[in-house]
Amino acid sequence: MCYNVYMNKENKCDKEMVETKIFDISYEGAGVGRVNGQIIFVPKTLKDENVKAVVTKRNSHFLQGRLYEVLQASPLRQIPFCPYFDKCGGCDFQHCSYLVEQDIKKEILSEELAKIGFYGKIDFQPSDERKHYRNKIKMEVKNNRIGFFKAKSHDFFEIETCPIASEKINAVLPLVKVFLKENNFNHIKSIYVKQVKDRLAICFLFEDFCERDQKRMIKSSKLLDVFQDISIYFGFGDVLESDKTKLICVSKGQGLVFNFKGKTFDLNVSAFNQVNDVVAEKLYQYVVDHVNGKRVINAYSGQGLLTLMLAEKAKFVYGIEWQRSAHESAERLKDFLEEYRLENICGRVEDEIGSVLLRDNIDSIVLDPAREGCKNEVLKAICDGKIGQVIYISCNFSTLVRDAKNLQGDFEIESVKIFDMFPCTANMETVMILRRKG
Numbered sequence: 001m002c003y004n005v006y007m008n009k010e011n012k013c014d015k016e017m018v019e020t021k022i023f024d025i026s027y028e029g030a031g032v033g034r035v036n037g038q039i040i041f042v043p044k045t046l047k048d049e050n051v052k053a054v055v056t057k058r059n060s061h062f063l064q065g066r067l068y069e070v071l072q073a074s075p076l077r078q079i080p081f082c083p084y085f086d087k088c089g090g091c092d093f094q095h096c097s098y099l100v101e102q103d104i105k106k107e108i109l110s111e112e113l114a115k116i117g118f119y120g121k122i123d124f125q126p127s128d129e130r131k132h133y134r135n136k137i138k139m140e141v142k143n144n145r146i147g148f149f150k151a152k153s154h155d156f157f158e159i160e161t162c163p164i165a166s167e168k169i170n171a172v173l174p175l176v177k178v179f180l181k182e183n184n185f186n187h188i189k190s191i192y193v194k195q196v197k198d199r200l201a202i203c204f205l206f207e208d209f210c211e212r213d214q215k216r217m218i219k220s221s222k223l224l225d226v227f228q229d230i231s232i233y234f235g236f237g238d239v240l241e242s243d244k245t246k247l248i249c250v251s252k253g254q255g256l257v258f259n260f261k262g263k264t265f266d267l268n269v270s271a272f273n274q275v276n277d278v279v280a281e282k283l284y285q286y287v288v289d290h291v292n293g294k295r296v297i298n299a300y301s302g303q304g305l306l307t308l309m310l311a312e313k314a315k316f317v318y319g320i321e322w323q324r325s326a327h328e329s330a331e332r333l334k335d336f337l338e339e340y341r342l343e344n345i346c347g348r349v350e351d352e353i354g355s356v357l358l359r360d361n362i363d364s365i366v367l368d369p370a371r372e373g374c375k376n377e378v379l380k381a382i383c384d385g386k387i388g389q390v391i392y393i394s395c396n397f398s399t400l401v402r403d404a405k406n407l408q409g410d411f412e413i414e415s416v417k418i419f420d421m422f423p424c425t426a427n428m429e430t431v432m433i434l435r436r437k438g
């Protein structure tokens with residue numbers, strides 16, 4: 001198998017090429033080999049494979065490689081189902097079966113947790129689907145074409161499909177392409193497509209514009225009607241999920257609506273939601289089943305669905321979330337409760353946790369921070385207070401391990417479970433439950 005993406009016009013590779021045997025898998029999911037005693041990381045390889053790799057980066061500590069040719073394949077190697085797997089920066093594991101991917105993930109996490117002295121069992125909740133599970137994708141735009149970046153770079157490549165995105169999302173990509181070509185906007189940076197149940201929203205994210213330009217662009221945009229009942233937004237800012245980004249709804253469509261126990265409520269397109277619905281549901285239920293005590297904080301609470309589920313079990317729950325649009329969704333969701341058993345606080349967890357701990361005796365805290373993990377002030381407030389249980393939901397096990405280490409003076413790890421929210425990628429959602437010592 002040869003990945004001849006580095007050939008020049010004379011069909012020669014003009015980059016440094018090395019051969020290595022893969023002996024381990026790094027925490028980022030890349031194969032680890034050695035070249036003249038130096039470590040080389042080669043993504044999309046498996047243990048015991050002999051491979052040829054192109055050196056893309058070299059420093060005094062390690063080499064970074066890109067797979068060029070598999071000289072001797074592992075018996076576990078499979079043909080990826082995505083036509084772009086070799087170059088795309090999105091997926092890490094399509095070159096092996098899902099069972100092998102699960103074993104690799106468990107091994108990666110157990111090695112990381114061993115660094116903080118945890119050698120216990122790691123449970124694993126697989127995803128029902130390995131393909132078409134994502135309810136959200138972000139695509140890059142170049143010359144009116146849609147695509148992704150190649151791994152570890154900002155090199156654009158065009159796509160027709162993304163096999164880990166839902167079929168409904170894939171079905172609208174041709175419409176997006178037609179819309180881009182027809183309008184020839186030169187300033188679109190990226191496009192988000194989000195699905196909630198059977199509804200879609202698309203956001204075209206532009207480079208910053210003054211108000212007059214925005215209005216002109218909205219007025220002049222052609223072919224919005226191809227999207228029919230899909231909600232279309234023009235966004236002005238860096239990323240969709242931020243209060244700083246200005247969002248304008250240019251075609252109302254059906255809106256993103258969520259059903260909960262027979263009632264429906266509107267979600268905000270610019271607020272975070274978990275990307276794998278089936279796994280997210282299992283994760284939320286697991287947290288609700290394991291939460292201990294009557295008074296609970298749900299920190300980094302997003303649009304508040306978990307806060308609501310927790311409030312159905314506990315006596316009182318505080319949701320803390322800094323993004324205004326997510327907080328507004330959570331406030332709408334609060335109306336599902338007949339009694340006053342939930343308070344949504346809009347602010348930074350590090351600023352708000354102290355006052356909640358002062359005015360109430362909290363039994364348990366659920367933490368679900370972004371990839372950066374928790375600020376030290378948050379961990380210190382938890383350790384200094386009387387909270388008996390921490391349920392830490394993490395999408396980045398490196399920061400989970402760092403934060404767990406900071407809690408370990410006062411808490412011990414009771415259980416760890418991976419919820420495989422992101423099959424085919426080296427990312428994993430982990431729930432760690434910690435109990436106060438003594």
Ligand SMILES: C[S@@+](CC[C@H](N)C(=O)[O-])C[C@H]1O[C@@H](n2cnc3c(N)ncnc32)[C@H](O)[C@@H]1O
Nearest residue numbers: 272300301302321322323347348349368369370
């Ligand atoms: C991984 S999401 C989890 C959201 C929610 N628990 C869910 O399941 O949908 C992290 C959330 O934390 C919010 N956030 C990030 N940093 C924060 C901070 N310092 N204080 C409060 N909220 C924060 C983000 O806006 C985002 O909604």
